[in-house]
Amino acid sequence: MSASTSGETAQEFYGRWARLYDLIARRTPGIPALRQRAAAACRLERGDTVVEMGCGTGANLPYLREQVGPEGTVVGIDFTGPILERARDLTAEYDNVHVARGDATQPPVDEDVDAVLATFVVGMLEDPAGAVDDWCDLVGPEGHVVLANAARSDEWYAPPVNTVFRAIVVLSTPPTTKLRYENDPHLRLDSKIDAAHARLRERSRAVADESHVFGVVRLTGGRIGP
Numbered sequence: 001m002s003a004s005t006s007g008e009t010a011q012e013f014y015g016r017w018a019r020l021y022d023l024i025a026r027r028t029p030g031i032p033a034l035r036q037r038a039a040a041a042c043r044l045e046r047g048d049t050v051v052e053m054g055c056g057t058g059a060n061l062p063y064l065r066e067q068v069g070p071e072g073t074v075v076g077i078d079f080t081g082p083i084l085e086r087a088r089d090l091t092a093e094y095d096n097v098h099v100a101r102g103d104a105t106q107p108p109v110d111e112d113v114d115a116v117l118a119t120f121v122v123g124m125l126e127d128p129a130g131a132v133d134d135w136c137d138l139v140g141p142e143g144h145v146v147l148a149n150a151a152r153s154d155e156w157y158a159p160p161v162n163t164v165f166r167a168i169v170v171l172s173t174p175p176t177t178k179l180r181y182e183n184d185p186h187l188r189l190d191s192k193i194d195a196a197h198a199r200l201r202e203r204s205r206a207v208a209d210e211s212h213v214f215g216v217v218r219l220t221g222g223r224i225g226p
């Protein structure tokens with residue numbers, strides 16, 4: 001497999017902040033609508049199987065469940081134990097939503113998969129484009145892959161939004177105790193996100209490209225070509 005993360009640090013970080021992260025993930029204005037849109041961009045049919053890579057506390061899982069119905073299957077994969085426990089608790093009412101601990105770059109999946117969703121994850125991977133390639137291969141031709149990520153805004157009101165965005169990235173990029181970075185983390189994040197979205201566009205025949213939440217969140221969804 002082609003991608004990995006600086007696993008331990010990220011896992012410790014998200015494990016420690018699981019509750020707070022969950023609050024932000026579910027309650028930030030604009031984010032619930034984005035999650036609904038991302039689930040719709042997976043173009044799922046009832047009975048389909050969808051895998052969410054790096055599902056975190058599971059904020060997308062109910063929206064995916066809505067798309068596949070009770071006869072479909074939703075699998076959430078994350079490598080951070082405490083985060084995943086929260087996802088498990090919050091989806092316990094559905095018997096067709098499963099969460100599994102594993103690496104999104106080597107997903108523990110053996111069934112046929114119709115769509116893959118990854119929101120706010122590729123920026124944490126060492127080789128985001130390689131991971132997108134693997135996810136495209138997993139769903140195969142006619143399957144869908146959808147990415148949503150926060151990156152700096154290109155809108156006219158960008159300067160203040162980007163300043164806030166940069167502060168959030170610096171504060172939330174593990175390890176937070178490190179106050180000086182050799183490369184600005186928001187620039188590194190931007191280039192990883194660009195690479196992942198560009199690879200998805202290359203691999204797709206039909207593409208949805210949208211921006212949300214003041215232009216800070218980019219959503220790319222693609223139907224994979226032959």
Ligand SMILES: C[S@@+](CC[C@H](N)C(=O)[O-])C[C@H]1O[C@@H](n2cnc3c(N)ncnc32)[C@H](O)[C@@H]1O
Nearest residue numbers: 005025054055056078079080103104119120124
């Ligand atoms: C910013 S959170 C996003 C969570 C969720 N997708 C959401 O939209 O709220 C990133 C998540 O990706 C997980 N993650 C990062 N790299 C991973 C990897 N290689 N394998 C599995 N999970 C990973 C982290 O544990 C964390 O829960």
